[in-house]
Structures are given as C-alpha cells and as structure tokens.
Amino acid sequence: MPVPAFLTANIFNRVGGPSRVQPRPFTADKVLSDEHVEAAIAVLKHSADEDTIREKMKATFIYRQSMVNNEKRAGDVFSVFPRLLDTPGLIEQDFRLLFGEATANKFLEKWPTNLKRKVITESHGLVPTTELLDLMRNAESTAEIENGWDSDMSAILLLLHLLPPSAQGRKRPGKVSACQAVEHLIRFIKAGTSVQQHLDNISQSSQPYLLAQGPARSSIHTFFIVIDKYALPFKATCSVGALDDLFKAHYVFGTSYSSSLANVFTFLQTTIYNIDVGETRKLPELQSCEQEWCVSVK
Template sequence: MKATFIYRQSMVNNEKRAGDVFSVFPRFLDTPGLIEQNFRLLFGEATANKFLEKWATNLKTKVITESHGLVPTTELLDLTRNAESTAEIENGWDSDMSAILLLLHLLPPSAQGRKRPGKVSACQAVEHLIRFIKAGTSVQQHLDNISQSSQPYLLAQGPARSSIYTFFIVIDKYALPCKATGSVGALDELFKAHYVFGLGLTLSKN
C-alpha cells in the first residue's frame, strides 16, 4: 500500500485514469482497512482519529440536543427517539446511525445550482448517505441495479436496520468492504474514501 501510494495518488488525481483505480488496485474490493491505511498516509494519525474521538466524547450529544430545536416531523421524532435509546428499535436504525441522520436535518440547504432546480429534503438526502439491504440479499445484484452515477454511499447489510453486521462503500458499481462493523466507523470510512479516491463530498441538502 505504501509502496504504491504515490502512483495511486497520481491516478485518482488524473481525470482520465481515475476510473481505472479499482482495476489496477483490486485489493480495495476485497480487503477491508485499505481506505484507512491510505488516508493515514495522506493526512497522518492525528487527523485520521479526529471524527471518531469527537463523536464519542461530545459530537453525538450535541447533534441530539440541537435536533430538539427543529420543527418536529414523524421521521425526525423517530430518529430522535432511536438516537436517545439504548435498546434496539424495530424497523429503525441503531442509536449512532439515527444521530448521524439527525445531522442531515440540521445541515442548511446549499445554494441552488443551475443544474439542480429543486432542493433535496433531509429524507431524500438519507438515500445519498446510506442504503439498507437484508441479510442474504446479493450485493452484486444491488450493484447491477444501479442505473445512474451518484456520490459514494454506505450499503448496510443485516437482518434489520438496527442490527447491521456488514457495511460496504459503494462507488460507481463497486462495493468496497468496510473494516468497521459499527455505523460511526463505517461513516468515518465513507468520508475518508472521498479523499482517498479524490471524489467530491456533498454533505448539504441540495
């Protein structure tokens, strides 16, 4: 990984060659942890650990607190209840992912672009961040059903949204396995993938 780092960076920063990175470096498709390794080579140990440390200490609590000031909707109330709960909620995401999705409701809409005549709601923005498939469902079938390009997102697989045992990062029609088995760690890997592969990062509702 370290020996090929410079060459790989030259590829992802070259618009004509960026699409070939997974054919040249196929280990990203079957080896969890390579995104994390590459990110640490880019930014160092301290930067690599920042999000996980802040989330555990105070960021999650702040997100939940701020969400209480929003206009309540059914989805928002469900997410808040799930985020504050220590028990498994039927048909809902786990506590950490629910808090992460609350963050989408707190983000202000970005400036409206010429090519995007409408604004995406927080509910719609969830689809840009994470999608769920039941345990036993073919990941390849999910990839085959992708009909248009989108920004990278998490694909969560498990018996229920509150009980995920495998996360993938979907980039184009490739599924990269996450090393993390928890939702916060998987989200951390998703963010890092944007930097590792030179991809645009869209967090706001636009």
C-alpha cells in the same frame, strides 16, 4: 474505458471536499522508481497475504494518488489495484498517509465524547416532523427499535436535518429534503440479499454511499462503500466507523461530495477533521449553523 462519474466529479467541486489543485503532505516513506512500482503492482495482483498487501499498497500510495487525480487514468484504479475491492482497511491506510494519525482519529474520538450528544440536543430545537421525532427517539434509545436505525446512525441522520441540503446551481431549484438525502448517504439490504444484485440494479452513477447489510436497520452486520458498481469492504462494523470510512473515501479517491450531503461533509471536514479550513467555501446556511452550535465540538 470511460471514467466513472465519481472519479471525475472532483473537477466540479464547488462546495468543499477533495480538490486536485491543493497539494497534500504525503507521508509515504519513499517514492519508488517506475520499475519498483510496476513490481509492487504485480505482487498486489496475486497476493492474498494481508501484510504483503498493506506493505505494497503503502509503497504505491503516491502512484495511486496520481492516478485518481488524473482524469484519464482515474477509471483504472480498481483494475490496477484490485485489492481495494476485497481487503478492508486500505482506505483508512491511504487516508492516514494523506493526513496523519491525529487527523484520521478525530471523528472517532469526538463522536462519543461530545459530538453525538450535541447533535441530539440541537435537534430538539428543530420543527418536529414524524421522521425527525423517530430519529430522535432512536438516537436517545439504548434498545433496538423495530424498523429504525441504531442509536449512532439515527444521530448521524439527524445531522442531515441540522445541516440540510442546499439548493444547487444558478437557477437554484427546489432543495432535496433531509429525508430524501438519506438515500445519498446510506441504503439498507437484508442479510442474505445479494450485494452483487444491488450493484447490478444501479441505473445511474452517484457519489460514494454506504450499503448496510443485516437482519434489520438497527442490527447491521456488514458495511460496504458503493462507488458506481463496485462495493468496497469496510473494517468498520459500526455506524460511526462506517461514516468515518465514507468521508475518508472521498479524499482517497479524490471525489467531491454529493450535493445532497455537501453541508454535512463540509462540516465534518472543516469542524471535526480540520482539513482545508481556510480554503473551503461554505454556503451561508452552513456558516450560520456552525456559528450557532458547532464551535463547542472542536
């Protein structure tokens, strides 16, 4: 079985994000024997009880991490652990086992108290464009705006303008614009549209992104994370929780960031979650922005 692109991308990780070479402080209660791992996996194949699923997923956490960090085995993670495809909250559980409760809570704590306001304030200093002004208006509004994202997602997308994509590669081709980068972060489908049809229409591999479903962009009812041609359910029903889960999925599955989102995710990683701060290489553009305005959100 060919290994999905997103699961092998971690070996090309040059601009921050999960890396197989850096050990994690695993916090699972104990390491199971091979026999007990096989027994737990067998239960997971057929169990529909959420408490049992969570217990067995926790028990097989270290085994699962060894899979996603092994190029030859990574492509089998969803067939071995199919509950990832139908049980919300498992990405969050694995991330908490990787980094602990305090780290897992950082973004959800900082966004409403400080970070969102800082993002909106700093956006007023950017060169105005139609797209930027629309996002700023939506971010500052408490009312639902036709054809626009909700307040939180609009503010999140402002981060793409504050920390825009950088040119990648030795020849440094033209940069992807902040507006173009949105498609690498989130895509929208109307309520009633088939999620499977969206997956079937995917023509090329990509890094994980959000799929938002609802009657309008400003009224999302369901979020998924799309990984190649799989749609993983989220517990989160709000934009902030969805971005939090998307970030965490990179670590749970050991995949690097999309180059279009690397500056935003590296900022979240090092400045908000405080993960691998000293080990992560930052591009000059990101270092400059952090020095100018990010220090106050810590």
